[in-house]
Amino acid sequence: MPDEPTTRKTILIDPVTRIEGHAKITLHLDAHGRVADAQLHVTQFRGFEKFCEGRPFTEMPSLMARICGICPVSHLIASAKACDALMAVRIPRAAEKLRRIFGLAQVLQSHALSFFHLSSPDFILGFDSDPARRHIFGVAAESPEIARNGIRLRQFGQQIIERLGGKRIHPAWVVPGGVSEPLSVANRDAILVALPEMLTIAQLTLEWFKGVTENFREEITSFGNFPTLFLGIVKDDGGLTFYDGKIRIVDAGGYVVATGLDPATYNDFLGEKVEPFTYLKSTYYKPKGYPEGIYRVGPLARLNIADRFGTRRADQEMAEFHEIQRTAVLSSFHYHHARLIEILYCVERMQQLLDDPEILSKHVRAIARPNSEEGVGVAEAPRGTLIHHYKIDDHGSMRWANMIIATGHNGLAMNRSILQVARHFVHAERLEEGMLNRVEAVIRAYDPCLSCSTHADGRLALAIQLVAPDGAVIDELRRK
Amino acid sequence: MSKLRLATVWLDGCSGCHMSFLDLDERLLAVAEKADLVYSPLVDQKEFPAGVDIALVEGAVSSEDDLHKIQVVRARTRILVSLGDCAVTANVPSMRNKFPLQMSLDRAYKENVTLDPGTPTQGVPALLEKVRPIHEVVPVDVFIPGCPPSADTIFYAVSELLEGRSPDLSPRTRFGA
Numbered sequence: 001m002p003d004e005p006t007t008r009k010t011i012l013i014d015p016v017t018r019i020e021g022h023a024k025i026t027l028h029l030d031a032h033g034r035v036a037d038a039q040l041h042v043t044q045f046r047g048f049e050k051f052c053e054g055r056p057f058t059e060m061p062s063l064m065a066r067i068c069g070i071c072p073v074s075h076l077i078a079s080a081k082a083c084d085a086l087m088a089v090r091i092p093r094a095a096e097k098l099r100r101i102f103g104l105a106q107v108l109q110s111h112a113l114s115f116f117h118l119s120s121p122d123f124i125l126g127f128d129s130d131p132a133r134r135h136i137f138g139v140a141a142e143s144p145e146i147a148r149n150g151i152r153l154r155q156f157g158q159q160i161i162e163r164l165g166g167k168r169i170h171p172a173w174v175v176p177g178g179v180s181e182p183l184s185v186a187n188r189d190a191i192l193v194a195l196p197e198m199l200t201i202a203q204l205t206l207e208w209f210k211g212v213t214e215n216f217r218e219e220i221t222s223f224g225n226f227p228t229l230f231l232g233i234v235k236d237d238g239g240l241t242f243y244d245g246k247i248r249i250v251d252a253g254g255y256v257v258a259t260g261l262d263p264a265t266y267n268d269f270l271g272e273k274v275e276p277f278t279y280l281k282s283t284y285y286k287p288k289g290y291p292e293g294i295y296r297v298g299p300l301a302r303l304n305i306a307d308r309f310g311t312r313r314a315d316q317e318m319a320e321f322h323e324i325q326r327t328a329v330l331s332s333f334h335y336h337h338a339r340l341i342e343i344l345y346c347v348e349r350m351q352q353l354l355d356d357p358e359i360l361s362k363h364v365r366a367i368a369r370p371n372s373e374e375g376v377g378v379a380e381a382p383r384g385t386l387i388h389h390y391k392i393d394d395h396g397s398m399r400w401a402n403m404i405i406a407t408g409h410n411g412l413a414m415n416r417s418i419l420q421v422a423r424h425f426v427h428a429e430r431l432e433e434g435m436l437n438r439v440e441a442v443i444r445a446y447d448p449c450l451s452c453s454t455h456a457d458g459r460l461a462l463a464i465q466l467v468a469p470d471g472a473v474i475d476e477l478r479r480k
Numbered sequence: 481m482s483k484l485r486l487a488t489v490w491l492d493g494c495s496g497c498h499m500s501f502l503d504l505d506e507r508l509l510a511v512a513e514k515a516d517l518v519y520s521p522l523v524d525q526k527e528f529p530a531g532v533d534i535a536l537v538e539g540a541v542s543s544e545d546d547l548h549k550i551q552v553v554r555a556r557t558r559i560l561v562s563l564g565d566c567a568v569t570a571n572v573p574s575m576r577n578k579f580p581l582q583m584s585l586d587r588a589y590k591e592n593v594t595l596d597p598g599t600p601t602q603g604v605p606a607l608l609e610k611v612r613p614i615h616e617v618v619p620v621d622v623f624i625p626g627c628p629p630s631a632d633t634i635f636y637a638v639s640e641l642l643e644g645r646s647p648d649l650s651p652r653t654r655f656g657a
């Protein structure tokens with residue numbers, strides 16, 4: 001294909017596969033065939049912030065859970081917490097603990113899905129392996145044990161959700177004021193009995209992954225390896241939490257930039273920006289402005305901001321994790337490692353919560369009318385901080401809502417990451433599938449939840465277009 | 481006998497129906513023995529292939545791309561299955577139908593914004609004014625209601641279809657199940 005200085009090429013990856021949701025990527029090449037710019041397009045738009053209007057606020061947890069079938073429990077919890085604030089109630093202690101277990105079960109199943117079902121084909125079969133086999137069934141053929149462990153871990157998380165909430169996806173059990181049913185002895189014991197097996201799987205997987213990390217040096221240096229801020233919630237003592245805490249922000253050096261920020265005041269320090277090329281709004285830290293206020297959330301961020309997990313094995317692993325880099329750990333490739341440590345933590349923490357006799361208490365729900373016209377709920381979803389913000393009228397009907405989802409926090413960082421990895425690996429003159437798979441793989445590392453919509457239309461597989469300055473397509477090369 | 485060709489497709493849904501499919505757990509491997517998963521968010525195939533025997537489609541039709549995609553799926557698929565309430569009735573996605581589309585977009589991209597308000601238009605599909613269920617756009621062969629249908633229901637339906645029988649779903653699932 002002739003390369004004239006007056007033309008520019010675009011490489012389109014459409015759709016990005018093995019991620020949770022729909023996205024495509026455009027790589028813009030300069031006149032010399034080098035990657036000049038990269039854009040991640042998220043084509044999701046659903047309108048929850050508008051169509052909830054006029055509905056009773058008590059409906060919100062079940063409705064908002066339908067934002068996402070992968071992390072519905074996080075939406076349930078953040079939504080129910082916003083509703084708790086609208087009612088101005090403090091929920092019973094047992095209800096809070098049950099919600100915590102529920103949340104941990106979901107982090108566990110979602111992390112298992114991300115690591116095993118979606119990303120492990122790249123590690124086990126290789127980034128450059130045959131795309132026709134590069135999936136969980138290919139893993140099952142190559143390393144049956146790893147595939148079975150992944151399926152088992154995810155199943156375990158889903159089974160806990162079913163035992164507590166009545167069904168695996170979109171349970172209605174988390175309600176404003178607490179939860180709808182207490183935990184039975186039989187269900188508690190059934191979960192407890194399976195924990196040792198899960199601990200073993202979690203540890204084996206972590207050991208295996210640490211052992212193969214060496215093989216991915218080039219990916220580590222180029223998969224979103226740059227300084228940013230990191231954001232998440234922590235407990236008052238600086239420990240990691242998924243359920244409740246104050247926002248802390250650290251910089252790339254690992255130093256605390258801000259801490260003790262009340263999530264209800266998120267609007268004071270987080271800005272939301274519209275990018276014309278995606279339905280995903282990007283957030284940034286206001287005091288640093290845009291784009292310098294770029295930050296990351298999720299497993300990597302949580303390990304960078306929290307002082308400790310507060311469980312024995314996870315704390316040992318955290319200490320080892322921080323040996324990777326004396327500052328904050330910066331490469332987004334390490335999201336995977338952080339995710340596996342969090343799986344271990346989820347198992348350990350569930351054991352602690354279930355060993356507490358109070359978990360069987362029958363007092364699990366506070367009943368109240370709406371008492372406040374505005375409420376904010378926050379939780380750490382598997383992929384990062386999730387904020388639900390509602391306003392209601394005197395009758396409890398929704399007037400307005402705003403949600404900041406984890407993937408939005410990571411929007412700027414994901415865009416910068418695909419640019420970095422594409423500059424490193426993609427050579428337009430000798431384009432290979434494996435190069436583009438790495439551009440997709442960095443997106444997989446963030447485990448974005450882009451679910452809900454599509455752009456993929458079956459017309460374009462993978463195309464390189466030669467585009468004139470006026471936008472006309474001069475030539476096109478297609479790969480199937 | 482050669483294996484049947486199975487596909488799964490996401491339109492405008494929450495992915496919960498796909499998660500329920502994954503809740504087949506070990507039974508996934510059993511399905512994989514009987515059928516090849518030739519197109520799905522779980523595999524790296526970029527283009528919907530020809531000659532698909534069974535396509536499970538999650539979600540409603542909300543954008544220009546959904547519209548085009550479901551037509552391609554229909555043309556290349558023998559048995560098209562509407563999986564879940566969003567596919568069957570348009571369910572949650574269609575809740576935006578009671579507002580003009582621009583009002584919904586304005587809430588997200590004008591009102592709740594700090595910087596550069598405005599509707600994104602580059603490289604993203606145009607949205608349809610009204611969200612519609614799949615059978616209003618193309619003929620559908622099998623309907624599986626539920627939000628989502630349980631893994632047992634999906635396993636039963638897929639097993640029956642793989643055996644060449646038509647599943648009887650009414651005793652097994654319902655809207656909102």
Ligand code: SF4
Nearest residue numbers: 493494496564565566
């Ligand atoms: S039917 Fe329910 S679970 Fe399935 S995509 Fe729609 S909202 Fe999600």
